Amino acid sequence: MADVNIAQPKPELTKEKQLDQFLGQMSVPLFFAFLCLLGIIAANLNPRFLINEILTRLGRNSFLVLSLIIPILAGLGLNFGIVIGAMAGQTALIIITHLQIGGLPGLLLAFLISIPFSVLFGWLTGLILNRAKGREMVTSFIMGFFANGLYQLVFLVLIGTLIPLKNPVLVLSSGIGLRNSIDLIAINKALDHAVFGPVKLGPYNIPLFTLLVIALLCVVISFLMKTRLGQRMRAVGQDMNIAEVSGINVNKTRIIAIIISTVLAAWGQLIFLQNIGTFNTYNSHEQVGMFSIAALLIGGATIRRATIWNALVGVLLFHTLFVVSPLAGQRLLGIPQVGEYFRSFLAYGIIAVALALHAWQGKKK
């Protein structure tokens, strides 16, 4: 056997370069950690309150943020369409409220009911996104608004006109449309307190079961990425054309990714609402996409790369900021709204910066 040897040049990754890369990836979370620290000092909050608040929010939001990871890996970018998943979750909640099934069984039933809705919505979203390759994000963003219109049409107009529903707890006094807010006392903290009851660790309330569920989801996501399906998604995420040539059904893979994300978002919204204990029929889902995406990005994710740690760190940082900024604004400038506006400025701003950086780097290539 002829053995002509061409020595393979080793790409030398010096320690310095590795450090650079690490800092590059960590710079965003580090910056926001610094900002959080400043906010905490300025707000001068009771640390017990702060930690309790953050624990609650970690349990409340992490699932939603984690639902964003798979579409990113499959190359679909930030899935602004998780609002649609949230709507599926809320639909399930409305159904169990109407059926008057509460407690953990009620919540579990809601998880179950949300599946057909979110699979259907996810499939439709996937179909549409496949028609808008290269502008998935703006399309999913607009789809969120569009679906919101349909959602309102169903629950504000069709209930009582086309859909016969006569439940005085849910329906407005005019007989048409659902009430603006629906009480969820029946399932409040049903998951947080499941199995173990209300868990307290010293002064801190721990939503133990929810945290376990989130941990399970993390395991499931990392398992999924190690399977053949996960490998297909990563391949599609890198280059649709090459994936297609190697015989991967690109469109189908993308639709699966979106369906998974939508189902997870529906469940995430259920976890979110069972913790809060009440929901605004027409508003609760609206901010879900924006806040989850901002959290993920603050955790150091980009439009093409996201890890479970990005999600968890992001939730931690974003919600710390969320808690402290109004108080910090109040104490520093005497105007609490400044803090609130600053908060939404950061949320919008980080998304704008992430999008711009993504496009910028994409162009350089």
Place this chain on the structure above:
Amino acid sequence: METKVLTAKDYLNKEAIRAFFVGFGLPRLIISGFLLILFILAFIMKMDLTILLSDSLVRIGMNGLLVLAMLPTLVTGVGLNFGLPIGFICGLVGGVISMELNLVGFRGLFSAILFSLPLAVITGYLYAALLERVRGQEMMVGTYLGFSVVAGMCIFWLMAPFKNPVMIFAIGGKGLRYTLTLFQHFGKVLNNLLAFSLMGVVIPTGLLLFFAFFCLLAHLFFRTRTGLAMIATGANPLYASSSGINIRAMRYTSIILSNVLAAIGAIVYAQSYGFLQLYTAPLYAAFPAVAAALIGGATLKKATVSQIIVGTILFQTLLTIALPVTQTALRGADISEIARMIISNGMILYALTRAERR
């Protein structure tokens, strides 16, 4: 031989009919049909059509410039200007300054426009510089840049050193109010100019003329050398640069023009509404304008002045008529907001998912 000629003719006719429908566009047909049904409903329910028509005219004039602001960026292929709030806010700043100086009537209006112009040009340039670097993602970056500017400006409204007592919060003595009444300044000056009533329909002559004037300017502009260069840039950037056109300059110019039109549009909108709405009010300013342009038949790469006018008329009339008609029909449930959401976002989705022809 004769039959052959006939078939060819037939084919041409069919082709022409098909071309007409394709050209007019399915969405426009649906929306026109929907509008027609609403009018018939209104008529059957014996509603006062004159009021509906008067309101429609006002809303057309008040939104027209904001829709026209979509034109330059569509023509040069930058796409829908989702960053419209940026220009919108420049207009608001101009209006606020004009109020602070206690300028009233047309002086108030035109000075507001004058104050907003340099701001709109500068921010437009910066915005253009950003969009040039994020080509391909202009719409998303524009949207979120617009959102962040709106949020950032909220802090400005709170902290800005305005002193006029009619503008600042009654308690605390600092920060602008959420909505500022314009009636003592330049509220409705354009609406009332030469306004007259025709068979019960009030015609806001000044407002409509102002819109028409800008449409005419735009129409003429796209017949100048620069305007034609913009059209070429949008239609085929390679053709344009091979014709010696500086395509980057054309894109910059179009974005700045769009920003300036948005600023003027915001002032016209405010004077017609009678209030300056600050803080988060401009957040979604881009959406109705985007939807109207698309309903008119504009695509992400091509648009004309007439499409802008048609789109504005269709969309705004629809919204004006939908509210009272459905309210009466559905015992109080207000679907105008829902219709706005579904139609405008459905329209944008349609535009985004249309297969690009090559």
Place this chain on the structure above:
Amino acid sequence: MPESYVLELKGITKNYFGTTVLKGISLSVKAGEIHALVGENGAGKSTLMNLIFGMPVIHETGGFEGDIFIDGQKVNITSPRQAMELGIGMVHQEFMLLPGFTVTENIKLNRELSKANLVSKTFGSSFETLDYPAMQNDTSLAMKKLGLSIDETSLVAGLPVGYMQFVEIAREIDKKNVRLLVFDEPTAVLTESEAEYLITAMRLLAAQGIAILFITHRLDEVMACSDMITILRDGEMVTSISRSNASLERIAELMVGRKLERAQLPPRAVEPHDQDLILELNNLQVQMPGEQVRNLNLKVRRGEILGIGGLAGQGKIGIANGVMGLYPASGEVYKDQNQIKLNDSKDALQSGMAFVSEDRRGVGLLVDESIALNIVLTSIEAQQKFLQPAVLPGVRLIDKKSVRSYTLKMIKDLDIRCTGPNQPVRRLSGGNQQKVCLARAFTLKPEVLWISEPTRGIDVGAKQLVLDLLVQMNREYGMTIIMTSSELTELRRICDRIALVYKGRVAGILRPDASDLEFGLVMAGKKTAKEVG
């Protein structure tokens, strides 16, 4: 008993929208044989490849006639997937590799080895976990077959270009049943030593019994490794010969060879000559991907029709694009002794040059705009023609009336078949679109006209018309024409001289009546011809 062939093609004919691109091709490849397929651009090589590989483009355009046999079995290949299942592997010209995946992951893409687990037992094989050790094992085996060692776990993104090619090949031979490997111009992107090594690897593979179909236009490589050589020309098979019967010169001649059909062209009052130059290119370099121009020198005589020929990828297309400012260029260009600013289309246009691009729909036309606008817009922008003063001082608007009458005249002069000046050019046929491109250029009243691939994608009748038009412009108005074309026939038909480009430089300038052999050798870089005149 006839010998058994891995691949047999019989009477393959393929039409694209009425143009025949392949005509009755028959060819057979034995196991362990390296079969070279050579031909000029447009000879039909890539269509033939697409056909064997079942690319969708073939079936979307109406399929083909003739039969394909694999191992003596008649097959109907409708998708790349099916081709793979039949044991056909393809090494693409562009790398089909994911930069963010490791060598192993790329080689095993969509053919991953995996292990069953609890989830996969319930939900199906998609959920099986990847078995990296086994995949790496396979990878190093495939690498060994190529006589190569690469760290299987390194990312493809960090590999040198030459290695990517080998990863591609490794992927193909890792497919267990692979019997036929198709190499589509594999050496185009390789350095000389890498190319040499590739040839060695190909021999190695053939020795292991794999049949290889090797598409190239580098003749020395053909001579170096192939067993059989098939030559295509204009979609027809010229011949199939064994290497022992072939020589480099003979292949070159067969590749180009055509009966010269140089029609009698009208004479000129004064023939162009070297003392009266209109254009001089010195050390021109153009960064056009795939068509790089490197240190090219060329002198153009006033009033001549100069042809620029050469094989694809050698840089002939880059010249006009560089001079006219469409691609980054450096060097010096003088027109009538005045230096022209490079990278500035405006300056090039204003110096009296015009360009009809090879990329008609990409560069040449605004497909959704009217014929009229397409024709006049460049003149409006570069020369401020067709404008009239408006109400405001300093503002000039397009003069629709004169645009219309001018367009009508052009439609008549160039015989553009259309419904009128306002028809969008999208609806015109290829030939009429090309006439619109010509009209756009003529409107600039250029002294020098650059025109690339003037007859690509248009039907035969229109081809003749376009060429006649060029001759007419040249003879009547003395317009200097520099025509770049992949079709040697048309260059030889109307040009006064033909410059052949090889590796980004002019390898030689030949008279149109020079011998086929000479053209073939100069184009293949085997010979440099002295300037003739």
